[in-house]
Amino acid sequence: MEVLQNHILIVSLVSWIIAQTLKLVVVLLQERKFDLWRLVSAGGMPSSHSALVSSLATEIGIKDGVQSSIFALGVVFAAVVMYDAAGIRQAVSIQARILNKILDDYFARQQWNEERLRELLGHTRIEVFVGAMLGILIAFLWQ
Secondary structure, three states, rough: OOHHHHHHHHHHHHHHHHHHHHHHHHHHHHHOOOOOHHHHHOOOOHHHHHHHHHHHHHHHHHHHOOHHHHHHHHHHHHHHHHHHHOOOOHHHHHHHHHHHHHHHHHOOOOOOOOOOOOOOOOOOHHHHHHHHHHHHHHHHOOO
C-alpha cells in the first residue's frame, strides 16, 4: 500500500483520469452524444498520454529539481511518448481510415463483411499540446 503514498504517481494518474474524463465532455459538447467508451479509449482531445507524462516530468522536476538525472529521464520519456502520440499513432489512424474506406468500397459490392479497423488511435499536435499543458497545470496545482 506504500505505492498509494507516492505523490508523483498519484498526480500522474489523476492527470490521466482528468484528461480521459475531459474527452467524454468534449465528445458530449461536439457530437451531442454520451460515449462512455471515451473514458478508456486512445485518441481525442486532450491527449491523456501527454497529460500523464508531462505531469510525471513536472512532478519529478518539482521534487528532485530540474538538474537531476531523473528529471532528464522524465522529460525525454515525455517527449518520446508525445512524439509517438502525434506522429506515428496519428499516421496509423490515417492509414486505418483509408483501409476502412477501401474495405467499405469493396464489401459494398460483396456479401462478405470484415471487422473495421479502429481509426482513432493517435492525436493531433494540438491534442498533445493541450494534454501536456493540462498535465503540467495539474502537477503545479496539486502542490
